[in-house]
Structure formats: C-alpha cells, structure tokens
Amino acid sequence: MIGIWGKGLLGSRQGRLFGAMLGVGLTIGLIVAVGSFTVAASGTMTARAVADVPVDWQIELVPGADAAAVNEALDKAVKRRALATVGYASVAGFAARTGQTVQNTGAGKVIGVPPGYRETFPHQIQLLLGTWDGALIAQQTAANLHVGVGDPVSIERLGVGPTQVTVAGIVSLPNADSMFQAIGMPKGAGPQAPPDNVLLLPLAQWHALFDPQTSVRPDSVRSQLHVGLTHSGLARDPAQAYLQVERMANNFEARVAGSALVGNNLAARLEGARADALYARVLFLFLGVPGIVLAALFTLAVATSGLARRRREEALLRTRGASGTQILKLAGIEAGVIGAGGVLAGWGLAALAALAWWEISTFTAALAWVVTAAVAGLLLAACGILLPAWRDARQSTVAAARGSGLRAPAPLWQRLYVDIALLGLSAIVFWLIAGTGYQVVVAPEGVPQTAVHYDAFLAPLGLWIGAGLLVMRLMRLGLERGREGLARLLAPLAGGLAPVVAAALARQKDLIARGVALVTLAFAFAVSIAVFNTTYRAQALVDAQLTNGADVTVTGSTGAPPAQLLQGLAALPGVAAAEPMMHRYAYVGTDLQDMYGIDPARIARATPMSDAYFAGMSAREALARLAARPDAVLVSEETAQTFELQPGDLLNVRLQSAVDHKYHVVPFHYVGIAREFPTAPRDSFLVANASYMGRMTGTDAAEVVLLRTRGDPEAVAAGARKLAAPLPGIQVSTLGETRRLIGSSLTSVDLRGLTALELGFAVLMIAGVTGLILLLGLAERRRSFTILAALGAKPAQLGAFLWSEALVIVGAGAASGAAIGFAVAEVLVKLLSGVFDPPPEALSIPWPYLITVAVAAVACTAAAVRVMLALARKPDPLALRRE
Amino acid sequence: MTTPLVEAVGVGRSFRLGGQVIEALLPASFEVFPGDRIALMGPSGSGKSTLLHLMADLDVPSTGRLTWPALGASGRLRPGRIGMVFQASSLLPMLDLAENVALPLLLQGHTQEARERALQALDAVGLGSLADKLPEELSGGQAQRVGLARALVGRPKLILADEPTGQLDHATARHVLDALLAALEATDAALIVATHDAEIGARLRSVWYLSHGSLHSELEVEPAT
Ligand SMILES: Nc1ncnc2c1ncn2[C@@H]1O[C@H](COP(=O)(O)OP(=O)(O)OP(=O)(O)O)[C@@H](O)[C@H]1O
Numbered sequence A: 001m002i003g004i005w006g007k008g009l010l011g012s013r014q015g016r017l018f019g020a021m022l023g024v025g026l027t028i029g030l031i032v033a034v035g036s037f038t039v040a041a042s043g044t045m046t047a048r049a050v051a052d053v054p055v056d057w058q059i060e061l062v063p064g065a066d067a068a069a070v071n072e073a074l075d076k077a078v079k080r081r082a083l084a085t086v087g088y089a090s091v092a093g094f095a096a097r098t099g100q101t102v103q104n105t106g107a108g109k110v111i112g113v114p115p116g117y118r119e120t121f122p123h124q125i126q127l128l129l130g131t132w133d134g135a136l137i138a139q140q141t142a143a144n145l146h147v148g149v150g151d152p153v154s155i156e157r158l159g160v161g162p163t164q165v166t167v168a169g170i171v172s173l174p175n176a177d178s179m180f181q182a183i184g185m186p187k188g189a190g191p192q193a194p195p196d197n198v199l200l201l202p203l204a205q206w207h208a209l210f211d212p213q214t215s216v217r218p219d220s221v222r223s224q225l226h227v228g229l230t231h232s233g234l235a236r237d238p239a240q241a242y243l244q245v246e247r248m249a250n251n252f253e254a255r256v257a258g259s260a261l262v263g264n265n266l267a268a269r270l271e272g273a274r275a276d277a278l279y280a281r282v283l284f285l286f287l288g289v290p291g292i293v294l295a296a297l298f299t300l301a302v303a304t305s306g307l308a309r310r311r312r313e314e315a316l317l318r319t320r321g322a323s324g325t326q327i328l329k330l331a332g333i334e335a336g337v338i339g340a341g342g343v344l345a346g347w348g349l350a351a352l353a354a355l356a357w358w359e360i361s362t363f364t365a366a367l368a369w370v371v372t373a374a375v376a377g378l379l380l381a382a383c384g385i386l387l388p389a390w391r392d393a394r395q396s397t398v399a400a401a402r403g404s405g406l407r408a409p410a411p412l413w414q415r416l417y418v419d420i421a422l423l424g425l426s427a428i429v430f431w432l433i434a435g436t437g438y439q440v441v442v443a444p445e446g447v448p449q450t451a452v453h454y455d456a457f458l459a460p461l462g463l464w465i466g467a468g469l470l471v472m473r474l475m476r477l478g479l480e481r482g483r484e485g486l487a488r489l490l491a492p493l494a495g496g497l498a499p500v501v502a503a504a505l506a507r508q509k510d511l512i513a514r515g516v517a518l519v520t521l522a523f524a525f526a527v528s529i530a531v532f533n534t535t536y537r538a539q540a541l542v543d544a545q546l547t548n549g550a551d552v553t554v555t556g557s558t559g560a561p562p563a564q565l566l567q568g569l570a571a572l573p574g575v576a577a578a579e580p581m582m583h584r585y586a587y588v589g590t591d592l593q594d595m596y597g598i599d600p601a602r603i604a605r606a607t608p609m610s611d612a613y614f615a616g617m618s619a620r621e622a623l624a625r626l627a628a629r630p631d632a633v634l635v636s637e638e639t640a641q642t643f644e645l646q647p648g649d650l651l652n653v654r655l656q657s658a659v660d661h662k663y664h665v666v667p668f669h670y671v672g673i674a675r676e677f678p679t680a681p682r683d684s685f686l687v688a689n690a691s692y693m694g695r696m697t698g699t700d701a702a703e704v705v706l707l708r709t710r711g712d713p714e715a716v717a718a719g720a721r722k723l724a725a726p727l728p729g730i731q732v733s734t735l736g737e738t739r740r741l742i743g744s745s746l747t748s749v750d751l752r753g754l755t756a757l758e759l760g761f762a763v764l765m766i767a768g769v770t771g772l773i774l775l776l777g778l779a780e781r782r783r784s785f786t787i788l789a790a791l792g793a794k795p796a797q798l799g800a801f802l803w804s805e806a807l808v809i810v811g812a813g814a815a816s817g818a819a820i821g822f823a824v825a826e827v828l829v830k831l832l833s834g835v836f837d838p839p840p841e842a843l844s845i846p847w848p849y850l851i852t853v854a855v856a857a858v859a860c861t862a863a864a865v866r867v868m869l870a871l872a873r874k875p876d877p878l879a880l881r882r883e
Numbered sequence B: 001m002t003t004p005l006v007e008a009v010g011v012g013r014s015f016r017l018g019g020q021v022i023e024a025l026l027p028a029s030f031e032v033f034p035g036d037r038i039a040l041m042g043p044s045g046s047g048k049s050t051l052l053h054l055m056a057d058l059d060v061p062s063t064g065r066l067t068w069p070a071l072g073a074s075g076r077l078r079p080g081r082i083g084m085v086f087q088a089s090s091l092l093p094m095l096d097l098a099e100n101v102a103l104p105l106l107l108q109g110h111t112q113e114a115r116e117r118a119l120q121a122l123d124a125v126g127l128g129s130l131a132d133k134l135p136e137e138l139s140g141g142q143a144q145r146v147g148l149a150r151a152l153v154g155r156p157k158l159i160l161a162d163e164p165t166g167q168l169d170h171a172t173a174r175h176v177l178d179a180l181l182a183a184l185e186a187t188d189a190a191l192i193v194a195t196h197d198a199e200i201g202a203r204l205r206s207v208w209y210l211s212h213g214s215l216h217s218e219l220e221v222e223p224a225t
C-alpha cells in the first residue's frame, strides 16, 4: 500500500509536491540568506569602520613619564603594526609680513612630525601646494597670514623669543578633530574645536626650536605616541569590537599606571559603527522576516490545497481497512519527502545567493542559521501535511471527509477580530514610536550598552498581516453580500453566465478569500520592499549630492578661485549648468564657521534645493527670503539657539577682507535656519547672498563652482581637471566618487545584497501565488470543470469561469496588496528614519520594478488559466464514471 | 425512411493501460432512430459506459465510423441535441440545484427562461422543493434525479442515461422511470438507458446486450404494459 501511495506522491500529485518543496526550499533559503547576510554585513561593518581610521590610538605621555616604560607596556598590551612619536607644542601665535602690513594670528599649535610619518599614517596630512621637506602650514593659517610657499613665518613661542621658518608646503589636515583632541577629558565633555592655526615641522627641527620652550614652560609641550593596531583580531560585530578595544586601552592604561593616557580613535569609530550594525540587524529583521513569513504561508497554501483530495484518499484508505496510525505514517512519509527535498533545495538556493552576493565563507559562518533554517523547514512540512492528517485522524469520520466546507462558519480569527486587533496594535506601536520621536536603535555615545526596540517591528508586521486578514474578511463579506454586483462586474467577461459564475464564486468565498489574501500579502511585500529600497537609494543619492554639492564640484581657494574658469566650465560638453558659490570662513562670536555665498535666484540650476535642507520652510521660501534682503543670512539650528535669534535679528559676523587680510565685522540679518547645504559640513555653517559678501569683503571670488551634468559626470570632471590644471590647488570631485565613499562609509547600511535578494524573491512569490497556487486551487476543482466541458461548455464558456475566478483573486489581491505595500513602506521609512540622512520628503516609486511585478503576475495568471483550460477541455470520461 | 440519430459502422474502442490493451468495445454497427427506447444491459465492465460516451460524443472511437445524421456534426451535439446522465454524481458542488439544472440552457444562451424551465424539470423528478439546496446536501438518489432533470431540461433529441436508477430503491426507480418516460411521451426523442435492472429493461422497447465488449444481440421485445 505504501508503494502505491509513493507512486501517487511522485505521479499525479507532482505539482503539489514540487510546489510544497519549492515553498519549503524558499523559506529555508531565505532564512539562511538573511542570516548569512546579517553575519556578513556586521562583519564587514567592523572591517569597514576601522579601515580608514587614520590613527588608532593617540597615547599622550604625562610630562616626566618614562617613554621607554610606556613603549614596553604598549608592546605587552597590544599587537601593533605602526608606531610614531609626535611632538605637540602650543604657541602664542604666528605672524607674517605682506608688503607693508603684518598679519597676526591667535594661539596655535606647532607639530613635530617624525620621519616616515606620512607613509605610516597616509590620511593624516595632505599636501596641497609646495613640497614635503620643511615647514608645512595649514591651509586656513596660510590664508589668515596671507602667505604662500617660500614665504617666511614667525612663530611666537611661549616663554622664549620668536623664531622664524620658511613655508615649504601648504597642507590640509582632514583629521584635525582627532589629531588635536584633548586626551584624558571625561567622557561627554563635548568635542574640542581644533586649533585655527597649525604649523608642522620635521621632528628634529621641532626639537631644536621647542626643547628650549619645554624647559621654560613644560606644561605647553607634549609628546604623543601615534599607534596603528593590528585589526585582524577584532570581533566581526562592531559592538563587540568596541568593547574589545576599550578593554585593551584600559589594560594598557592600568599597566602604565597613569603616566600615559589613550585617545582611543578606534573605539570612538567603532562606537559610532555600533548603531549602524544595529540598524543593519533591524533592517534585516524588518525586510527579511516578512519574506520568510510569506514563504511559509506559500508552503502551507500549497500543502493544504491538496487537503480535500487527501482527505478523500485517506477516507478511502480507511474504508479499505487502513488504521489511523498507518495513515499518519503515510502522511509522515510525505512530509518527510517534502521537508528533506525542501531543505536540500533551500541550502542550494542560499549557497547560490551567498556566491552571488558574498563570499561562501559567510555561509559557513552562519552555520547556526543554516541549521535553524533546516529545522524550520522540517517543521513547516510537518505543519502543512502531518498536522492536518493527525487532526483528521482524531476528529473526523469517513462521512465528514465528504464535506466540501461550502457552508462552513467563519474562521476563528474572524470571529475574534484578530485582523482589527493586529491593525490596532500596529497603529498603537507606530504612534508610540514615530509620534514621540523614539529611536528604534539606541546606541548613546559613551555608554557601552545599546538597545534596539525590536517591538517597533510590530507596526509594519501588524499592518501587513492585519490588513491581509482584513482583506480576507472583506472579501468574504463582499462575495456573500455583493453577488449581484459581482455578476454585473463579470458580465463583460462571462456574458449570460455571469450570474452563475458570480454564484459559484460567492459559494466558494473561503477559497477565493484565501487566494486573495495570499496574493495581497505577496504584492504588499513586493511593493513595500521595492518602495523602501528605492526611497533608501534616492536618499543615499541626496546624501551624496549634499556632500559633493552637485554632479561635479570644482573647489579652489580665495587666492585661486575656480570661478574665473566659469565660462570655460559652462562650455564643457555635457555641462547643463554651472554656478559659482563662495566658500569662506567666518567668526560667529569665537566660533569659526563655514560660510557660503550664493545667488539665490540661480543656485538651484546647478544643484537641487531640497525642502529637507531648511527648517520650518520650503526651499523655495528660504531662497526667496535670501533674495528679498541683501544682508540676509541662514544659520544652523545650533547658532540660532545659542544667540537666541528671531527672524530679522542682527547677526554680526567677522569675515576676512581682501584689502588688509584682517577679519572685520560684517552685519547680517537672520532670516531662517539651514540644516544642510550642498558641500556644507554637518554641524555649523552660514548661507548668505554672494553679492553682499563680495561687496563687504572686497572680493567676489567664488571658491566653488557647482556643475550639473547632462552626460557622463566623469567625462565632465576630466574636462574640468584639464581646464583647471594651470590654477594651483584646484580639486574636482564627482557625485559618483562621493557616492562610493558614502556607500562604503558607516552613515549608510549597505542594503544592496539583501534588497536584491528580496526583490527577486518577491517576484518569485508573486509568480508562485498567481501561478502555482491559482493553478492548484483550480486543479482541486478540476472535476467541476470537466463536468462543465462534458455538459457541452465551449472553451470560451469554460474560460468565463476560470478567468473570472483568476480576475477576482489576482485583481483584488494586487490592488489591495499595492495599497497595503505603500502603507507598510511609509511605516518602515518613518520608523527607520535613523538610517536616512536627511530623511526623505516622499516615497520614491520604483516603476520599472512594479511593472515587472505586474507583468509577472499577469503572465503567471494567464499561464495558470490556460493550463487549467487545456486540462478541462478534454473531458476525461474516466472522471465521469467514478468519483 | 427516417434519418437515424446515430449511425455506427464498425465502431470499437480500446484502451491502452500500461502495456496492456483493453478492448472495452469490440467493433459494432448499429443505428438509433427517433422514438427508440433502448435498454443497454450487461455485467459490470462489459462496456456500457464506453458505448454511451461514444454516442454522446464525449469519446472518440478507436476504429470505425460514428456519425449523427439527424443531429449534426461532432462537437456541436451537447448541450442542445444530446442530454447525458452520468453514472457518477456529476453536479457542480458550488451551484445550487436550480443552477445546476439550468446549466445546459445557460450554455446554449437561453438565459431568459433558464430558471423557470429548470424549476419545472426539478418538479418533474419530484425535487421542486429542494431547488436552492447544494448538491452536498442531497442523498445519492436525489443527486441522480437532479442529473436526470439536467439531461432533460434542454429537450434534447437523444437522451443517454448511464444507470440513472442505480442508487434508487425499486419504488423510486420505477417512479423516476415513469417520470422519464412521461416527459418523453409526446416527443420523438430517443432514449438509451444503461442498467443492470431487468425490470427497467423489460419496460423499454428494445434491449441491447453487452458482454466483454461485444454488442452481441439486439432483441425486440414488446413494451410491458
Ligand atoms: N479510460 C479508460 N482507460 C482504460 N480502461 C478503461 C477506460 N474506460 C473504461 N475502461 C475499461 O473498459 C472496460 C469497460 O468499462 P465500462 O466502464 O464501459 O464498463 P461498464 O459496463 O460501464 O461497467 P459498470 O456497469 O461497472 O459501470 C472496463 O474493463 C474498464 O476497465
């Protein structure tokens, strides 16, 4: 008997068996893929986070400390790859003479740089002009002193007389914040602004000039050890790696007993990466789990689509004398075949995905996931096949197995209003989290603990499932009550048969509603993932645009402004618009800020002005306010708060004059808050009218030119570089480069692998529910269609029945699924606002993908109907002779 | 001379099952004329259903030539010309009885009077009161009577009934046959009934015997009174 059953398994029910295996396989594959993705992503996150930390540790020696002992302790505490001793000396200021006038700066720092430093720590110092051999002066200091390469600069030492050096090169210090950090400050003391004026000397020369100062003012001179650590031993997860590095630093500090303090740049970077890693995990959960749920539902739907037939078979077996245990054993074999096949298929799929998107090693690293997934798959098969068989064996009689369930009562969830409860729960969670500005991921600085509000996940999940169930309820209700309406709706398709078709559909409301719900969930999943993904990418583009300023950005200095090339740049092939923008430095009180001078009427030609850049007003209004008043200024939120500014208030700012190179007070009037601006730093900056700034500083030099391109930005950038070659210190950057930089930096979680996987999977699911599930549902009633054909129904008339059902299921499912998908995407974007910088103004709609999905749905529906039509058209006389 | 409804010349049907060939119907020649009342008798597996399905244009003969001179070409016979009562229950489970019976009319495009005529047909088999029940709520015998009503509703010229009284007790079987014959009384429709029931055989004008696939005799008997 088992042999016959086995034949049946592999024979007439291939479709269902294969479908169930596919479902189990997809579920498993997705679990493993999401798992190994999480492992891979958080692994690369540590690697990425630490890759470009310029100096891992800056160890400051307390005056009088024994350098040799500290070195020894360091060797014991850590594995390092690089070490350099750097001198830091505070000075009263710098001075330089230009023509008749003498420029003076405020207090500054002189750094002693050991030989080989720039090879060991290549990101610390960037040479803009001149050579590396000799005194290097920071760009801003050079501007303040109005000196260039070859000019003498006087250093005003503390306690000993001034001394003079000659400028060999002009440099920028991209990591000034960490380079000049105050080491040993209590945590949470707030960041210290780096010095405005910096000079760098070769260490030997530095010793020669500052050893005298050390003996007079030992408090003003320090030595630091700059350490590059070996990163290979770090944990893959940033949170763990952070704790690890913190412990290493504590261990070292304990060894040296207070004679040296660690500025732990590596830990600081990892601390920041923790939140990203947690967001990555949240994203995998939010985006991955619905897919897994969907795959599981798909499997159950496939398995139970054979339930009625299986019941009949089991009843038949029982009438032939099979015992309950025998029948259960048979069902167990079927579940085992499906489970085992599914596990193999799932592992195969996951391995393929791992090969396509990550290294295969992550697959093995995610071993726990691989095993969990297999267990889940076997459970799923058992739930789909074994559980119903067991329930039947216990409860139903042979007679009950005959029932078609056409007049069954409403399911339990519907009587308990589970759908409404889920939607309510979703709304409450959403309101609690989004409404109160609660962050889903909490990783506060300086606190080793992190928290993730996984419960926030209830909002999208509850919405998705609750709405899916609600659709099911409404479908049942609508089919029951709206039979006449449905008949009218189907009249163009079914003609005179429409009332009978409508009646048939209405009586099968459970089956139809289940089909609609499944299609709804699949569509909602696809749409929400796709919309979230495009919105996320669009925001990454906005982020890159903000950082780079425009498609192509040409940056120079006040002395050599690229705006003089404006004509040439605008004429480059592929340039759609070129706009100059001033970039100066301004003192607001004692705070040195970046200040941008624009033409509010023209700036938007070269770079998009997003509403998100401004607070409490649209971009259009912000620009209008600038245009309306020549001395208008937009300031950062922080500045507005510090100075308690009200619109129209006077704000005095000190700007450097081109006439005497000194900073002079320039009056501005506050008109609003700018949160972000192209090329601007994230903290404090000012935006004003270029014309007014030019008038007040005596130069209308624009230090930046923003280019909007029509064609290939890289080609435009190449042209711009050629054009700018004669001008010293001009830099050309493109959106693409910046995007790559941002994409690999920590501010964004790299979602490509996961979303590609999910988008592909969603199309498969849609194909599955519109193709396979529809076909299996129809096949379950193949006998009815055969009878229709035997009664003499023409193919078109059979088609009326089949197409009507397909239309109702797929049409209603796709429409409600799309609506729910957009709602879920909206919820996801709101809840995960922390991964967006800046937050998006609106959802982006992925038309090509949505069209793909729609085409797949239509094609699979048509295929399913056609297959069924072909099957039913040939009346099978055997079926009419027996049941 | 009247044109025959069915004309068979050497019609046979064999099935290939695995490597085996089953001769379900050995080549036979016969004609069916308007007004015929034929009982098709034979043991189980002798080929009765096979023969009916061939005549109903539901199946194609393996050998020989089968035509419907007075009815039309193959493919256009159902639901208008030929009404068939199937051996197994053949009602659509998701349609109520009235809708089930009305189906042949609806398929022919007679949507206007369909329901009215379906109710009449149900009345004729004594089930008028169950018009809005679902097939799953019927007994096997009731279901067969609905099948009969559905075969008659389109007033076909040829009615092929495959053991229509197989599941009925004798009294009901007689009652159903009475109803069937009464419905056909005034018409020139032909009726062929496959049956094991000798009593039914006795009430029809002719009896065809089938054994092991061979239609070996045609007996003319006097209709019972
Ligand atoms: N589609 C088929 N494939 C294979 N064999 C078939 C098929 N249809 C009928 N047969 C075989 O043809 C023979 C005649 O079957 P048929 O159903 O015509 O008998 P029957 O006289 O109607 O029997 P019963 O009185 O039990 O209904 C049987 O041996 C049957 O197994």
Ligand SMILES: [Mg+2]
Residues within 6 Å of the ligand: A881, B048, B049, B050, B087, B162
């Ligand atoms: Mg038979």
